[in-house]
Amino acid sequence: MIVSTQITDISGNGGVARALWFTALGxxxxxxxxxxxxxxxxxxxxxxxxxxxxxxxxxVFEGRVPQSExxxxxxxxxxxxxxxxxxxxxxxxGEVMEGEAALVGARVFCLYPHQDYFVVPQTALTLLPPxxxxxxxxxxxxxxxxxxxxxxxxxxxxDRVAVFGSGVVGAxxxxxxxxxxxxxxxxxxxxxxxxxxxxxxxxxxxAPDALEGEFDVLVNASGESAALSMAIxxxxxxxxxxxxxxxxxxxxxxxxxxxxHSRRLSIKSSQVGHVSASQQPRWPLSRRLAKALDLLADxxxxxxxxxxxxxxxxxxxxxxxxxxxxxxxxxxxx
Numbered sequence: 001m002i003v004s005t006q007i008t009d010i011s012g013n014g015g016v017a018r019a020l021w022f023t024a025l026g027x028x029x030x031x032x033x034x035x036x037x038x039x040x041x042x043x044x045x046x047x048x049x050x051x052x053x054x055x056x057x058x059x060v061f062e063g064r065v066p067q068s069e070x071x072x073x074x075x076x077x078x079x080x081x082x083x084x085x086x087x088x089x090x091x092x093x094g095e096v097m098e099g100e101a102a103l104v105g106a107r108v109f110c111l112y113p114h115q116d117y118f119v120v121p122q123t124a125l126t127l128l129p130p131x132x133x134x135x136x137x138x139x140x141x142x143x144x145x146x147x148x149x150x151x152x153x154x155x156x157x158x159d160r161v162a163v164f165g166s167g168v169v170g171a172x173x174x175x176x177x178x179x180x181x182x183x184x185x186x187x188x189x190x191x192x193x194x195x196x197x198x199x200x201x202x203x204x205x206x207a208p209d210a211l212e213g214e215f216d217v218l219v220n221a222s223g224e225s226a227a228l229s230m231a232i233x234x235x236x237x238x239x240x241x242x243x244x245x246x247x248x249x250x251x252x253x254x255x256x257x258x259x260x261h262s263r264r265l266s267i268k269s270s271q272v273g274h275v276s277a278s279q280q281p282r283w284p285l286s287r288r289l290a291k292a293l294d295l296l297a298d299x300x301x302x303x304x305x306x307x308x309x310x311x312x313x314x315x316x317x318x319x320x321x322x323x324x325x326x327x328x329x330x331x332x333x334x
Contacts, residue, residue: 043125060073149270170222171304175300197303201303309333
């Protein structure tokens with residue numbers, strides 16, 4: 001049963017929504033758009049929170065998406081075309097306001113840009129587990145990425161694991177790896193302030209120049225090729241190296257001399273657009289996202305929320321959020 005098939009005046013402006021658009025290089029603006037009428041199977045969602053995925057959104061905001069990646073970089077509900085103007089984002093938590101009766105009032109996650117109201121097929125929604133606070137659920141897309149990285153890395157009980165880069169994805173990857181019985185996981189980052197974050201997540205921390213020994217699995221989530229070279233230097237015989245960074249139009253330089261060949265090392269890319277090959281037969285994208293939400297039940301993960309801004313103020317502060325080195329996941333409140 002559909003509760004309503006027409007957009008009512010829920011937004012306070014006759015069915016008009018407000019969304020953040022990247023209008024030009026380094027520029028953004030909140031713009032209005034008319035919501036469509038609901039069709040069979042659609043729902044109207046009121047946004048509660050969205051999360052700024054700093055690394056990817058900065059790449060888009062700064063016009064660094066390579067032309068060859070325009071199609072692959074499209075988010076599920078992105079509007080516009082690369083490089084500009086685009087409406088971009090994929091970390092929204094909301095409440096269903098209209099649509100299927102059983103869904104009305106439900107708290108949901110959707111891979112939708114920063115917008116206060118939106119209409120999507122109900123199949124695009126993932127229900128929040130009852131024990132997950134909606135404020136923390138904005139980390140779902142990042143947790144999904146981290147889960148895929150752990151699968152790609154094939155981390156096993158007892159492995160020594162080094163994760164380079166303590167951004168949200170790197171920190172979540174280290175958090176998941178540390179939860180595998182018997183693993184020795186360390187988060188590597190040159191910023192000493194991130195030691196506190198690692199401690200909050202129950203993960204060991206070390207500065208790059210203090211890293212010692214060989215590791216079974218090494219993950220680069222730093223976005224820096226120097227960290228990838230360090231991973232090669234610290235990989236044991238036939239060690240597994242996963243490159244989880246995306247460089248956009250930047251070039252990555254590393255040395256494949258030294259012990260790279262004699263240690264028979266392998267470097268594997270990890271990208272969330274496809275479920276890890278080892279899991280694909282049993283894990284559709286919907287199951288992976290649902291599991292990511294389940295994994296966010298741990299309240300320690302609130303340490304990854306580095307700030308919060310009202311949506312009405314977002315166009316003024318958005319560039320500063322992206323450029324601040326202290327930003328992890330910045331939450332937008334609607």
